[in-house]
Amino acid sequence: MTLKEHRFSIPRRIVQFISFVFINYVILEFIFSINLNSLDPFVKALPILAAPENPLSKGAGFAEYLFYSIAEGEFPFLLLGILILIILFSNRFFCGWICPIGTIQDVLSSFPTRKKKVNIETHKTLLNLKYLIVILLLFIIVPLGLTKITDEAFYKDYKNALGDIARNPVGYFSLSEYLFVFFPQLVEEMFEKENIEPLFTEFAVFVMFAFYLIVLIVAVYYPRVYCSYICPFGAICAAISDYSFLKLSRNPVRCVGRADCGICERVCPKQIRILDEPFEFFTGNGECNLCVKCMESCPYNAIELRFG
Ligand code: SF4
Numbered sequence: 001m002t003l004k005e006h007r008f009s010i011p012r013r014i015v016q017f018i019s020f021v022f023i024n025y026v027i028l029e030f031i032f033s034i035n036l037n038s039l040d041p042f043v044k045a046l047p048i049l050a051a052p053e054n055p056l057s058k059g060a061g062f063a064e065y066l067f068y069s070i071a072e073g074e075f076p077f078l079l080l081g082i083l084i085l086i087i088l089f090s091n092r093f094f095c096g097w098i099c100p101i102g103t104i105q106d107v108l109s110s111f112p113t114r115k116k117k118v119n120i121e122t123h124k125t126l127l128n129l130k131y132l133i134v135i136l137l138l139f140i141i142v143p144l145g146l147t148k149i150t151d152e153a154f155y156k157d158y159k160n161a162l163g164d165i166a167r168n169p170v171g172y173f174s175l176s177e178y179l180f181v182f183f184p185q186l187v188e189e190m191f192e193k194e195n196i197e198p199l200f201t202e203f204a205v206f207v208m209f210a211f212y213l214i215v216l217i218v219a220v221y222y223p224r225v226y227c228s229y230i231c232p233f234g235a236i237c238a239a240i241s242d243y244s245f246l247k248l249s250r251n252p253v254r255c256v257g258r259a260d261c262g263i264c265e266r267v268c269p270k271q272i273r274i275l276d277e278p279f280e281f282f283t284g285n286g287e288c289n290l291c292v293k294c295m296e297s298c299p300y301n302a303i304e305l306r307f308g
């Protein structure tokens with residue numbers, strides 16, 4: 001492939017790398033033994049998923065804080081408003097170009113293995129899983145938030161009964177929580193005790209470890225599998241994405257169709273049936289993360305980004 005054929009993927013990789021290091025600047029602090037606390041104000045201003053140093057994230061990220069606020073009886077109007085505005089103006093650019101979890105999945109899927117696609121009907125069914133997770137979480141934590149305002153005694157009992165879910169509602173469903181908070185803590189504990197016993201002390205800990213290990217292995221063969229089926233932040237973004245001003249479009253005059261080409265669909269990591277989408281604007285039901293691989297790979301320059 002020529003440089004021209006990588007005209008978007010090279011800048012995207014650079015942005016992903018810089019974002020990853022910037023968001024997780026604790027890595028730099030660790031490697032170079034330096035203090036980068038002055039970066040805090042910038043990091044706090046970003047709708048990020050994984051900055052362990054970021055107090056706004058309560059440990060793991062933006063979606064986590066949205067749910068945490070609801071559980072505390074404080075509806076996050078401001079954060080939700082910021083998120084809606086970001087998606088309206090930049091669609092899911094964040095997911096495709098900045099999110100560290102997306103970057104990790106892209107690195108895993110770049111291993112030279114034969115990529116697979118989920119059967120289309122199964123894929124459509126599995127896409128709903130992330131919405132179910134969000135609905136389930138809201139179903140659990142909205143009453144918690146409401147009772148904090150209306151019935152303090154019931155709130156305390158309910159919160160105790162919910163345990164970890166009340167403290168960190170997205171925790172069990174967040175790969176960023178697992179990779180950037182849970183896993184480092186677990187490894188630290190193992191080092192301290194000089195054995196792997198901490199992995200087996202709680203059933204939930206072991207299940208989480210095994211589940212996300214499987215997700216990471218599956219991501220080698222099925223690109224962006226976590227984003228597509230599990231990520232609660234992805235579900236919120238997908239629900240708003242169709243209303244964004246920034247979308248892809250396909251020129252039906254230039255496009256030669258699936259039978260003669262179909263490259264765009266083959267390279268799409270989100271398995272979007274681009275040629276079945278409306279040509280004026282498409283988001284694949286909010287799944288498109290604007291990685292622009294389809295646009296870059298189209299031999300007829302039939303796909304373009306449009307604003308409006
Ligand atoms: S890669 Fe371009 S020409 Fe080929 S099917 Fe897709 S949009 Fe059409």
Ligand code: SF4
Binds near residue numbers: 287
């Ligand atoms: S439709 Fe294009 S830009 Fe969107 S996820 Fe698929 S390849 Fe990336």
